[in-house]
Amino acid sequence: MFTAKTPDDLPTMAETLAMSGLEFMQGVLAGTVARPPISALLNYSLDSVAHGKVVFRGTPLFDHTNPMGTVHGGWYGTLLDSCMACAVMTTVPKGSVYTTLEYKINLTKGIPLGTEIAATGTIDHAGRTTGVAHGEIRGVADGTLFATGSTTCLIMKMPAR
Secondary structure, eight states, X not given: OOBOSSGGGSOOHHHHHTSOHHHHHHHHHHTXXXXXXXXXXXXXXXXXXXXXXEEEEEOOOGXXXXXXXXXXXXXXHHXXXXXXXXXXXXXXXXXXXXXXXXXXXXEOSOOOTXXXXXXXXXXXXXXXXXXXXXXXXXXXXXXXXEEEEEXXXXXXXXXXX
């Protein structure tokens, strides 16, 4: 999958606004739109995209641990923010963008290093100015629930240029 190495690798705002959010996310999945650099750094990638639902897969490594040697809460938070906000993104019309307004996560169990997980975001509400979604991180092998989350995103219609 094509990963952005410099800001020039990312789509311009005009290119982004010419696509619906679903088309943008489908482009990331197909590799025609660069995936965000943080996804390579944190060892996760987009697995599936549908209207209102996005799944990322990832595996926490030693590089993602805190000083105690367990998976850092920021890794959970990033995966949940990504899947939930991208679920909102799939509902954003052409000419609009979104940003995370707030999110909350609950860690229910520690993820053992090297465990492949699926982070699933699902839309609860897609309005004109806000989107609300929830998410889960589960083990791919056995479905163990590791974390849950919820988000509210701001949807903004961008002025024509």
